Amino acid sequence: MPQEIAPRIAVDPRIRFGKPVIKGTRMSVELLIGRLAGGMTPEQVAEEYALAPEDVRDSGLIPLQQSKGDAGVDRRHPVSPPFCYHGG
Numbered sequence: 001m002p003q004e005i006a007p008r009i010a011v012d013p014r015i016r017f018g019k020p021v022i023k024g025t026r027m028s029v030e031l032l033i034g035r036l037a038g039g040m041t042p043e044q045v046a047e048e049y050a051l052a053p054e055d056v057r058d059s060g061l062i063p064l065q066q067s068k069g070d071a072g073v074d075r076r077h078p079v080s081p082p083f084c085y086h087g088g
Contacts, residue, residue, distance in 0.1 A: 008055050016028050032045055
């Protein structure tokens, strides 16, 4: 069952492994933030992924909330990359 964690942003364990997505889509907030960090404007990202510009702008709330621990993310089980070199 989806849980709204911010306006336009939801988490559902059945969608994208429980990562935050734009509500009503499978578009991960992580992907959108990456595009914005790469220099795209909210309007460019919205056009590229057929989203409303408001959806893209609102996705910027997630990093702030996660840093405060308010996003409902379970951090008890950190996941390492599958091909992580540990030396030795």
